[in-house]
Amino acid sequence: MENKTVIVTGASTGIGKAIAKLFIEKGSNVVMNSSNEVNLKKTYEEFNSPANAVYFAGDISNRETGQKLRDLAMEIFNSVDVLINNAGVFAPKPFLDVEEKDLDLYWNVNLKGTYFTTQAAIPQMIIQGEGSIINIGTVLVDHAIDGFPATAPLTSKGAIHALTRQLAAEFGKNNIKVNTIAPGTIRSPLQGKIGIEDADSLAGLHLLNRIGEANEIAEAAYYLATSNFVTGETINVAGGHTAGHAI
Incomplete structure (x- = not known):
């Protein structure tokens, strides 16, 4: 992945x-995104403002944010090799209490x-002849x-799982791999929220x-980014969450 360009959404905290x-x-060129510019800048500086990274704050539910991330990757690093769609929102609420505004929030952002x-x-991945x-997603889908x-x-999130498989089918001929990571419970600021x-x-x-731990999801993402023969899959990184129960 050295010198490959990776776009990471939701990169200011937690898994991202x-x-x-x-x-x-690992030496990749990274375009970091978050809707919270203060947190994003803080994280970039915490990383010691690396030369192989840039950041752009924007809400991914707005179509132009994705376009700006792509354009920034091309302007600074001249490629778009990997996209990691990590940004999202998640919170419990009983079914009978859910309002239309709740559905709009999750469907718009996620x-x-x-x-x-x-x-x-x-x-851009089609032009380059490959991509990842x-x-x-989440293990709670299953x-x-x-x-x-x-x-x-x-x-x-279930829609994202389905989207993954369809995109893998549509763009396999272009050597673009599309996969989902479904985490279990991960230590992150989300838990407190x-x-x-x-x-x-x-x-x-x-x-x-x-x-x-968040780094365990990162390791799975790195594996998928470097794999040339895995596509259309949902990889559970969940410590056995979906495999069975301990009684």
């Missing part, structure tokens, strides 16, 4: 931050954001939990009896 950090360390940014990146798109009602965000004070209390959801 860990992904951006790993690719920067699905439309992934959709629009991918639309911006793929034409990595979407971030493993629902009664105590964590989240139909609004889950329907948007949705009211989980002790993320480690959820360790029992995983057969390994621990929650995941």
Whole structure:
């Protein structure tokens, strides 16, 4: 991945931050994005303002944000090799309490954001003759939990899982690989945002009896970015969350 150009959305905190950090360390050129410019700039400076990275703040639910990310990648680094659609929002809310504004939020940010940014990146990948798109889903699409009602965000994430397979089918002939990473419970600021004070209390959801770390998702993203023969797959990185239960 040295000198390859990687666009990472939602790169200011949590999983996206860990992904951006790993690719920067591996010598990739990284275009970092977040809707929060203050956090994004802080993270970039925390990385010691690396020469092989730039950042652009913008809401991915706006089509022009993806286009600007692509244009910035081309202007500074002259290629678009990998797109990692990490940016998203997620919070539990009982089904009967969900309002239209909730659905609009999740579908706009999670699905439309992934959709629009991918639309911006793929034409350049076609020109280059190869590319890799990595979407971030969730194991909860395939493993629902009664105590964590989240139909609004889950329907948007489920759509991303389906989008992954269809894009893999449409663009396989162009040597563009499209995959999804479905994380289990990962230690990140998201846990606090949705009211989980002790993320480690959820360790029992995983057969390994621990929650995941953000760098473990980053490692999976790096694998998929470098793989030449994996496409259309949803890779669970979840410590056995979907494989079974410990009683």
